[in-house]
Amino acid sequence: MEDKKITSALGSGGKSTNDFVKDIICKYFGNSILENLGDAAYLDINGELSFSTDSFVVEPEFFPGGDIGKLAVYGTCNDLSVSGAKPKFLSFSLIVPEGYKFSDTEKIVASAGAAAEEAGVQIVCGDTKVISASGLKSPLVNTAGLGILKKKLNDYGKIKAGDKIILTSDIARHGMCIVSKREGLNIESEIESDCADLNPIFEVSGYKGVKFARDATRGGVAAVLNEISDKTGLGFLIDEAEIPMREDVKYLCEFLGFDPLSVANEGAALLIVESALSSKILDKIKSVKVGADAALIGEVCSENKVMLKTPIGGIRNVEMPVGELLPRIC
């Protein structure tokens, strides 16, 4: 059983596919909507919706703090959460290379199922394909998600100079975790990915005073702030001393020459909040586990660039990351 391998038959749409869906997919994702096993899931939801999708190609597929299954569930949930919606339903689509271990496939599905349960979402439809002789070593996953909109947190027009910026977690952990694992770096303290569900942060905030949100995945904090700056004509002044980061992550970034502001996170969001309510919002966020290390890191300013105040008092510009820092990071 341990050595059973994924065969191309599993992706054929015939008996092997049906067996896989019954034995593995329904075992870990089981819910009455999914178990109807039609070509589509029927959903009865009312109100305005958020709809999002992401493909996950992370390599290695298992890493400290998570795996591609958990990442794929939380990744799309987080895109919904930062849009201002409560995640509700997910699709889960798996592309597995022929010859990949059956037991590892099951581990990924089990992990995705556990993540969905923790996030309170149902996986209601999906698809499995097997590709042979592609040279691909590990599975690829796509999730798409639907959430019930609570408050639109995606309206650039609401951002004004003077608004404060809350970073909900320490940074650069996911990227540095993947790099250490991939390169086989022999680091004393293993760096765990920050892969987590961000929704508790939004729930606890009650959305009051929160104007805009974005998770800082590929391209990190630098990409998010530059994109907002580009869209609004405004800018940011952030304070390096206030940016939470673990010592081991900081040292590894320095050692490998990465700017932690450009490194991917999978459990960190940037919130732009009303200045007057910023401390109250921060306190609420810090009361939930995923937001325990949240910090006020700076503010929106009228000058159209992203500026970082360094600990020695200088100011440097933070640019949009141009190239690919780390391939197959998420």
Place this chain on the structure above:
Amino acid sequence: MEDKKITSALGSGGKSTNDFVKDIICKYFGNSILENLGDAAYLDINGELSFSTDSFVVEPEFFPGGDIGKLAVYGTCNDLSVSGAKPKFLSFSLIVPEGYKFSDTEKIVASAGAAAEEAGVQIVCGDTKVISASGLKSPLVNTAGLGILKKKLNDYGKIKAGDKIILTSDIARHGMCIVSKREGLNIESEIESDCADLNPIFEVSGYKGVKFARDATRGGVAAVLNEISDKTGLGFLIDEAEIPMREDVKYLCEFLGFDPLSVANEGAALLIVESALSSKILDKIKSVKVGADAALIGEVCSENKVMLKTPIGGIRNVEMPVGELLPRIC
């Protein structure tokens, strides 16, 4: 420009990603929901919904009658249509191998955009990832879709012995098209994929008397009928002489040893309809282009197996396809 290649930077989440989204994705998929370019799309839809997803791994990515972009749009639209919903919104997620031609990537996106326009759906969110050194030769696409439910066509409980079966098109064209193209078979008349939007069939039917529907993709007609048989404890008697098939497709299946009933289609559905209304429904379906070759091919029976009446008067059982007939067919 013709020789520009996809670089890993395009999947970084930084400037190259933004440029690709602005220059290519928005150019072909452009609509006000997508152009907000947030992490999620806001949708204002009311009523019961259908939600579906599919990954597409077809190789080659360009084939007579279509390409992976068109297939990915119609494939998910068709899953929604056969569930009894009118397709409305799609996500579009692209995984491109590093070094793949930029112009071919653009062709795929353009083709998906044209297909979406023809099907009357909006592509409202998406994702682009680049994977390097994977050995993968051509892009993979995932689409997820939302449709407005008109009538649930997925309820096995409604199927009764005596109901008629309508096949909406000739069969085995998509599978035989991919095989000919892949194997470089030198066939006089090029076989085109049947890749098409099935929604006009359901719209024109008005859903009246239509009890159940399923598109016959991977595993073909044989897989659909066996799955229904498995779920209901009922069976089917279909008449080989009534099954529409093009001569060239038939000869190629015979030549290569494929059972056309197990070969994939991308523009053919099976409808289970009330016997008394079956001729009326068939006439309506034949009035739309995608249903022009539709035929009544048999009926539901109480014996729990799928039986085929052969032209010489015998009866043979049609089994669920077990292995993978054609890898990377859709």
